[in-house]
Amino acid sequence: MKIVVAGGFGVGKTTMVGAISEIPPLTTEAAMTSLGAEIDDRGDVTTKTTTTVAMDFGRVTIDRSIILYIFGTPGQDRFGFMWDDLITGALGAIVLVDTRRIDDCFPAVDYFEHRDLPFVVAVNRFDGRLAHELDDIREALDLSPEVPIVTTDARAKDAVKDTVLVLLDQALARAMVRSRAPGR
Amino acid sequence: MSPRFRTDRAALDGRERLLESRSLTPPAPPCDVLEDDDPVRPFFLTRGRTRTDQDIAFETIVSATDAGRSASPRLAFELADITRLASEPVSVAEISAAMKIPITVARVLCGDLITAGYLDRSIPLVAPTDDVELIKRLIDGVRSL
Known part of the structure; x- marks a missing residue:
């Protein structure tokens, strides 16, 4: 089973993964192939590119048959096939937000909304302070009411655990609705 | 031109x-534009294939079969490495990290090894997202961390 931690560069995703993982976060890279003409960050037009994106992940063994993997991955504009692979079978996602750079998480929020994946917005408290109120952040992100928004501390296991539990409650609610749905 | x-x-x-x-x-x-100086294309090892017919995710746990263990010495380097790593159950993601190959490449190679009968998927492919009991157990487990 897996969950995904998304967010802008340097927001603390790897820290968050490490806070709850039973192993030091491992790094893998994902080769992403994007087909079709596009203009990349350098302004060059390319028809096919292969880029690599670093991805950190951790692991939590719950029991003999359940292992939870937590993938931390950059919330960048270029969501390739890798992202679709990543969320296939995922229980949900945590979008980690740095209030000094709220717009960094827009692409991730957009992506999860369109993929109909349960997600939680977790505002990382740097130095224990919060630069904006949660309601303001909710408004800035134009979050729908059912998306929870919480504060967290990516360095602290208990805070991360609480955030994961908020997400898992969302995932559970969805599973219960689906299991009650006719024809399933 | x-x-x-x-x-x-x-x-x-x-x-x-x-x-x-x-x-x-x-x-x-x-040629493709590579953003780093790596002279080897990411999907070289898979002969250009980026997908696998096998239904495996990054977190899928694989383990070597008896056939895989005995075939290991005859396999190509990377495939032999994977069957060795999978002597204990291990996820595709962990294989990728240990071998320093992209996770998407690791998945294709694992798919080949499953097709060949050299690897098993240890975990049955239920849809975990719809499994209420499984999620409840997960929640209890995370709570007691």
Whole structure:
């Protein structure tokens, strides 16, 4: 089973993964192939590119048959096939937000909304302070009411655990609705 | 397109082809753009394949079968490495990290090994997202961390 931690560069995703993982976060890279003409960050037009994106992940063994993997991955504009692979079978996602750079998480929020994946917005408290109120952040992100928004501390296991539990409650609610749905 | 190439084609195919070739848009770069200096393309190991027929996710746990263990010495380096790593159950993601190969490549190689009967998927492919009991157990487990 897996969950995904998304967010802008340097927001603390790897820290968050490490806070709850039973192993030091491992790094893998994902080769992403994007087909079709596009203009990349350098302004060059390319028809096919292969880029690599670093991805950190951790692991939590719950029991003999359940292992939870937590993938931390950059919330960048270029969501390739890798992202679709990543969320296939995922229980949900945590979008980690740095209030000094709220717009960094827009692409991730957009992506999860369109993929109909349960997600939680977790505002990382740097130095224990919060630069904006949660309601303001909710408004800035134009979050729908059912998306929870919480504060967290990516360095602290208990805070991360609480955030994961908020997400898992969302995932559970969805599973219960689906299991009650006719024809399933 | 190099001028030399255009001339060759014109010589072969005559004036019409020459006119046509002039209207062609510049061709795509001859190779993929790699953003780092890695001289080996990510999907070299998979002979260019980026997908696998096997239904495996990054977190899927695989383990070597008896056939895989005995075939290991005869397999190509990477495949042998994977069957060795999978002597204990291990996820595709962890294989990728241990071998320093992209996770998407690791998945294709694991798919090949499953097809060949050298790897097993340890965890049955239920849809975990719809499994209420499984999620409840997960929640209890995370709570007691």
